[in-house]
Amino acid sequence: MPYSFARYAGAMAAADATTPDPSAVDFAFDELPGESLHRTLHALRAMGPVTPTRFLGIPSFVICAREPLFDAFIDTERFPPHRMYQASFEGAIGESFISMPEPERHRVYRRLATPAFRSRAVDRHVAEGLAPIANELLDELEGRERFDLVEDYAARFPYLVITRLLGLPRDREEAFHRWALALLSFRDDPIEAAKAAEELTAFLAPIVHERRQQPRDDVISALTQAEVEGRALTDEEIYSHVRLLFPTGGETTHGSLGNALSILLRHEDAWSRLRDDPTLIEPAVDEALRFETPIAVLPRMSASHPTCFHGVDIPADSWVLFAIAGANRDPACFDDPDCFEIGRNTSNALTFGRGVKSCPGMHLARRNLCTAIEILLERMPRLELLDPEAAEPRRSVLRCPDALHVRRLD
Numbered sequence: 001m002p003y004s005f006a007r008y009a010g011a012m013a014a015a016d017a018t019t020p021d022p023s024a025v026d027f028a029f030d031e032l033p034g035e036s037l038h039r040t041l042h043a044l045r046a047m048g049p050v051t052p053t054r055f056l057g058i059p060s061f062v063i064c065a066r067e068p069l070f071d072a073f074i075d076t077e078r079f080p081p082h083r084m085y086q087a088s089f090e091g092a093i094g095e096s097f098i099s100m101p102e103p104e105r106h107r108v109y110r111r112l113a114t115p116a117f118r119s120r121a122v123d124r125h126v127a128e129g130l131a132p133i134a135n136e137l138l139d140e141l142e143g144r145e146r147f148d149l150v151e152d153y154a155a156r157f158p159y160l161v162i163t164r165l166l167g168l169p170r171d172r173e174e175a176f177h178r179w180a181l182a183l184l185s186f187r188d189d190p191i192e193a194a195k196a197a198e199e200l201t202a203f204l205a206p207i208v209h210e211r212r213q214q215p216r217d218d219v220i221s222a223l224t225q226a227e228v229e230g231r232a233l234t235d236e237e238i239y240s241h242v243r244l245l246f247p248t249g250g251e252t253t254h255g256s257l258g259n260a261l262s263i264l265l266r267h268e269d270a271w272s273r274l275r276d277d278p279t280l281i282e283p284a285v286d287e288a289l290r291f292e293t294p295i296a297v298l299p300r301m302s303a304s305h306p307t308c309f310h311g312v313d314i315p316a317d318s319w320v321l322f323a324i325a326g327a328n329r330d331p332a333c334f335d336d337p338d339c340f341e342i343g344r345n346t347s348n349a350l351t352f353g354r355g356v357k358s359c360p361g362m363h364l365a366r367r368n369l370c371t372a373i374e375i376l377l378e379r380m381p382r383l384e385l386l387d388p389e390a391a392e393p394r395r396s397v398l399r400c401p402d403a404l405h406v407r408r409l410d
């Protein structure tokens, strides 16, 4: 079905005056802070299941409704899930399961690299690892009346957790965030990404060597013990999987913790409700992950031949944007979707994807968020948000507030 201007006109009527013109939005470049992203996605959804848009300046398609997006996630023929990662990650990260085209190899390497992220293994780490890390970061803030919860907490906590699970020392903590961002930005800045990969590998090499001799209870040791087709993984295979898990585990959780804290602090009654009843933390985290997901728009590359999806013709090698944030606020699936409602059923949200690539880190991500919020509420029960504009989540592919400047009132 070709693109219809009649449908577009209807969609524009659905948008209000403050909505950016949906046809002019580029999801790679526009910041779309706060509700402007969601108004744009509502307008695009009203145009049909698959609508034209722009990404990186290139004419592309976007899927904003929940049911077609679910179909697209599991349709590996029209939307082969490895293609985007081959183009955008592999140059810096190396070959890891995320970019492997062969389904069986993907499955085998994914199973080898992710046992530490399964729910039971993660629960074991909460008491030993997660809570002490959150407490330690908040210890550093004692005595300060004002600080930035993104820079001082949300951006540090996930890296300290993932390095602990991987079994990496913390002595290069100042470089962790920079390396992760550079690795994930390979397409925009391949030179910086290659430099980050080199520095991270130099940091990893002696650790991998040591764990081969003396394994411990961590992911790197597990990878040194693993076997594929009767042989041990090579050093390079181990490096590339660590170069994958380190930024994917760090940056998404940084974004989701920033978004969740932004929502809770901007809805004053939400923060005080959680303070008064900590059993609400878990449902509040699930709702925050639906309401403002850090991967608001996930780029996919379509098959290398023309396809047709939900009646729309898609040329070969097109960018097709999986608008998870649009699916999570689809009124056909969630009542009053723009309302942050603790306790609603969020099981249809697509925050962690679906199908063969569904997120292996979802249990860790949820535990990270619950623990970080629970300990912050215990230690700093009364916080005032100082700059609501900076606190608005922004950008689409990795969505997060730039800052959460707060003042302690307790």
Ligand code: HEM
Residues within 6 Å of the ligand: 081, 097, 098, 099, 110, 117, 244, 245, 248, 249, 250, 252, 253, 256, 293, 294, 295, 298, 350, 351, 352, 353, 354, 356, 357, 358, 359, 360, 361, 362, 364, 365, 366
């Ligand atoms: C709130 C935090 C997180 C969100 C919203 C998130 C979201 C997602 C999504 C949507 C996918 C599917 C990608 C696709 O279909 O192409 C995915 C895959 C993935 N995630 Fe997460 N994730 C989060 C946390 C984590 C953590 C903590 C880790 C590390 C342990 C992780 C590692 C991965 C990996 C390695 C994949 C690729 C899976 C594969 O290729 O089979 N994620 N994630």
